[in-house]
Amino acid sequence: MDNQTLTVLITVPLIAVVLAMLWLGWRNRLRRQADVERLPEVPEQLTPATVVADGQYVATTTAGDWLDRIAVQGLGIRTNAELSIHAEGVLFDRSGAAPVFIPRSAVQDSHTADGMTGKFVEKDGLVVISWKLGTRELDTGFRSRHAADKQLLLEALQELISAAPQADADSGK
Secondary structure, eight states: OOOHHHHHHHHHHHHHHHHHHHHHHHHHHHHHHHTOOOOOOSSSOOOOEEOOOOOEEEEEEETTTTEEEEOOOGGGGEEEEEEEEETTEEEEEETTTTOOOEEEEGEEEEEEESOOOTTTOSSTOEEEEEEEETTTEEEEEEEEHHHHHHHHHHHHHHHHHHHHHHHHHHTTT
């Protein structure tokens, strides 16, 4: 038996074992996260966006644990997206995946970060939105295609967050 055949006989099963372990890990993560509440539906009518930015939806993770990717409902899928901020909330219109809508009342904070769950960029290269889905606190990362959009997004998010308590209090009258 020559070296090339021996290399193939060792490498192919090794790759198969690694792929099987990855698949089992992902399946177990889905099982552990089965209690994650359903995502809110995108409202049929949204007010015009205050800011729209093209970029990449990085992932949604458990808040503060950027290695704990949320796998259910496609929240762990990295994809190109358009992020728009509306009076009703934040919309990630993702290419090849379902949109993610975060209602204004669920948005808790926004800030920048250097990276999360396998995507690391320059200092403060990601916009991170902290929000609640039921009882779970989550972080969702977005990398804008154009650096100038990052500051516009952060300002619009802070406006949305500061307006939420007043608007929610007014609606209760």
